[in-house]
Amino acid sequence: MKKLTIILVLAFIIGCKKEGNSNSGKVIADVNKKTTLKKQEKKDHQIRQIKKAEIAPNVDGNMDDPIWNETKWYPMDQNWIGEFPDFKDFLGRYKMTWTPEALYILVEIKDDILYDQHKDPLKLWWDDDCVEIFIDADNSGGEHQYNNNAFAYHIALDGNVVDLDSQKKPVLYNNHVTTKRITDGDVTVWEFELIVYDDTYEEGKTNDPVVLSKDQKLGFAIAYNDNDSSKERENFMGSVFVPGQDKNQGWINADIFGTIVLVE
Template sequence: MVARDFANTTQDDTVMVPHVTQLPVFDGIGDDECWEEVEWQTLGQVWIPYGEFVLSDDFSGRYKAVWNYDTNLLYLLVEIRDDVLVDGYRPGDDNYPDFDVLEIFIDEDRSGGLHRIDYGDENAENAFSYHIALDFPEVGETTETFAAMDIAGFWERVDYADHFEHFILRRYEHKLVYEMALKVYDDTYDHDNPEASRVQLTPDKIMGFTMAYCDNDDKEAYPPRREKFYGSVWVPEYAYNSHWKNADYFGVMKLIDESGLVSAEDKIASVVPGDFRLMQNYPNPFNSSTTIEYHLPEASNVRLTVYDVTGREVSVLVNERQSGGYHSVSWNASGFATGVYIFKLQAGEFSTTMKSVLIK
């Protein structure tokens, strides 16, 4: 038996995603040069049944990610080993989690917040939670036909397959290899004009990102029923089936360009946003230390403080004038008690807050 726990079977606290110039060939093999130096990230946390042991020959999952500035795409290579494959989902039905479904949760600016179940439209596109359902091909064959189901408001099911510029799945004996290229959109998304909210990927961009897998091992069950659920990040037990709803707890992904091939002008554009933003700290929840990031559209007098739930100021992290652009600061909370803490960013006349959870 293999223990799945957040100590050794989740993705990195911050997944570093390198810029590549040699793009993958979409054949479902995954042996391209661009993947060779990239670390695997693991889908090893058991969300259902929460925290239990799972035989390694029952399920294992992992992924790699790279990006390219010119194509403006995030590339993903995913390997899933599953001893029993159950398909048959039809777009429009509401039971896609009850089949064997790969899930991708992405929040392009790590602004956090509710993705769905807010009974309103204001947060309906705060993030995307793609549930990739398809009919599995025969062993040795491939398919490019799939649905990427999500909820866009008041439980309205939407197929976002067109967010994937490329997609292929190749089936081996009890192993699936996905290769895909994902377009990234921000929270101004308009279903009638999606390209208006497409985001240009740039170095140092930080996104919320989690991958998960719904696993049904009973081919004969009708209606089908999900038996297991795996994720790439640790979640508390109360959130075992609701991670997709709240982008506050998505994992962290950072785009990097160690080659320096992306121009200085592109980098400047990536770190000088059009408005003030306080990003969700990461990791969150955290133990002892966490990182807070924020954006300033112009030079400002900045004060970043920490409050406990009683409203008492417990720490001042920044109190100075800073240039416009991207900034980050770490908070060492080793001397503080477990609980909820609130970060408050003040920059000129702008003010906003963000909640965080310290767990010891």
């Protein structure tokens, strides 16, 4: 009887060990199993069709190119930073067109004081009056603060173009955006030619621009930093509604960009 009891106890211990080893193997397998998380796709909003130009506009700050008579104005009426300005202080609108080589943007700003306090284009550039163009070549959305998933070009009054690079440093991108500005009284007309680059762009290397084509979608927004002689900008007026309390998201998150569709 004593021997039988010992045998039963041993059998029970061996069975528990086998079960424990089996579960341990399962746990290890679960830990080592890789899980692929799918990136959340951008939800298209403010979808606008942009007409192709048969003849590219001259970037001269004038509105006399034929295509500008065939395209509509869109407002820059979303208050991203500061108090909503009086219409006597600020009023902004823009038009767009495209060719396979570039996007073209015409901007008209009513602003009675143009302020450029920082002569160094890489110092506090956002606190001077400037137009800011946001572009996402594949309309993928997502974070782009210190990478080239999208670009946030700040175009200063003197024509310098600034954005942050992957090293978190400001860089001049003057070869990406050509601009001409004409001011008459309190109205300024800016004309831009923007060469589009995608997320393969690398600073300091030779990069091929995106060839634009019919039905292509791009993420896009545009804004104006307005400063009437303060230490910091007083208003930041954008073209796209941004939900939530923090509306200054364009330089970080391309999900807030609208969507433009290139048509003929």
